[in-house]
Amino acid sequence: MDFQRIFYIMLSNSAPIILCVLGGNYAHIAGVLNISLEGMMLIGAFASVLFVSVTGSLLKGALIGIIITLVFGLIFAFMCITQKGNPIIIGLAINLLAFSITPFILKVMNTSNLNVNNIVDVAGLKINIPLIQDIPFIGQIVSGHPLVTYVSFIGIFIMWTIMHKTKFGIYVRVVGENEDAAYSVGINVNKIKYIAILIGAFCSALAGINLALEKMALFTNGMTAGIGFIALAAIFCGSGRPGLSSLYAILFGLAQSLAVNLNISAGPVSGLFKTLPYFVIVIILSVASIIQNKNNRMRGFKNE
């Protein structure tokens, strides 16, 4: 067992989950159930890789990827808030669209996956932090990740600050707590919700860029493989606290990393380990939910 490698992959795998968690948190707190994180991440990954290959520039491609994902976020927000549609169904539709448009475009382009290895140098994108990389054991775990991975971990603090120390954060929480009260004190509820959803889209786009562009310089069909839903579960488990939710995200990253590493050492049934993260989520979600409801003496059954 190579612990260094396990922990390195854990950090590397947690980054997209953390980004989705941080972004999705705002919508969750504002009272919008956004299950389209998965689809938005796929769109972000696809668009960024596609436009890197079209424009030949890493930065331009990433920017266009973010913009296209924001457009999908706007569609979600418009349908959900302005038109008052059911967010679950809209989220599903966006996921479905993402998972059908990407293979459609790939088919039209006559390829099975998009490879931009000749433009993006994956090894060159890894940043080694001076000083820290020299610390024994930890240095090789913490250092040597691409930029967005660092951004995701720094993002935990940024998002916590925005949520708890700024006016906007308070507004988001008020809107989630009681929409009518927020209206009555003159908060533009729809605007707050729009921004919350767009933050989610932005972070999902970053997660997609991290997943496809930075780590592999490659896009394959359905490469997000449920990470968006894992993030959703982390948000539910952490009940809206960025720090706690991110901790769960790292835990899921560990489960994934264990699955990858056990895969190598175990025999033909190694595939079973791939199911590990999914079962871990179900178990953690149940335990968190049991703890939350343990002291609940309220009568009645609320269907949320």
Added chain:
Amino acid sequence: MRKGKMLLLDILNSLLPLLSAFGIGAIIIILIGENPLTTYNIMFGKTLFEWNGFLKTLHFASPLILTGLAIAITFKASIFNMGVEGQLLVGGFFACVIGFCFEGLNPVVHVIFGLLTGITCGMIFALIPAILKAYFKVNEIVVTLMLNYAAIEILRILTQTIYRDIGSGYVSTPTVAGSIMFNRIGGTRLTLFFPITIIVFVIMYIVFKKSRLGYEVTAVGKNPEFAEASGMNIKRKIIYIMLISGALSGLAGAGYMFSEKFKYTLDFSGNPGLGWDGMLIALLGRCSPIGIIIAAIFYSSLKTGGDSINIFTNVPKEIVSVIQGLTILFLSIRFINQNTKLFGNIMARFDSKKKKNEEV
């Protein structure tokens, strides 16, 4: 009058999103340099307006009717069972195992055994999120979605290792025994599966329109707090609903296995799977029984037609799933409601005309 107006509203609310989705689909087809009219013509011409093609459409509509029902009944109770796909796969897989493990059984016994296995497996797989939801208030959407992924992975491993058919060139299970295969009726594509589906459909219709359970499910969906205050056991209702939903999904998987696929391959339910198609059908049919049948037949023609466009034009058949996604997106909002001006004006004119006629 009021009832008629509501029905008209429902029909328009299903048709307009469909038209918009096809409109955007047409724009996409133009963008890749193909003619949308010929594409749509090929898609529907063969599947709806030719007798044999229509029977084929009905054949492929059978699992869709079942998954549509499975989702519609959970929608009625405001529960979101996103695991229909996983339940269908599990049901289909284990029905297939029964199919090839026993040889030389009496066909009737074998078929009933196989179908029951599918149903039971679907129910067991649906029971996990049901119990978590009812007793521990765990969000059922996340759990069912996660279990889908887990089911796909586990079935993949089973197909690759224990149940792998060594003789076949690709990853699949052995073919089911002849005694369990549904024969085609009179040279058409229809099999026993379609009548079974219709029988199940009628039973479900009666249960949900005429029985106490159906009434209580609707009550739970409308207002769970009131339902509990008036003495209904909501936890048990949730478990019943999920079990029925899982049974329908399992039956869909088993029937699809015995009537069409005959062995489990990794793309057994297609992409997006039959479970997700059921979601579209439930929404398109506005969760009403007749609506589900019409939507399932329509969607099945879209899907079977998708195969022909791949042969006759350069449009990839993924366009069908794109249109599906767009349709669900547009179906999520009500294009027109009771307060819409335009519609109200037309109705008012219609009313006044009728009144005049009556006066005359």
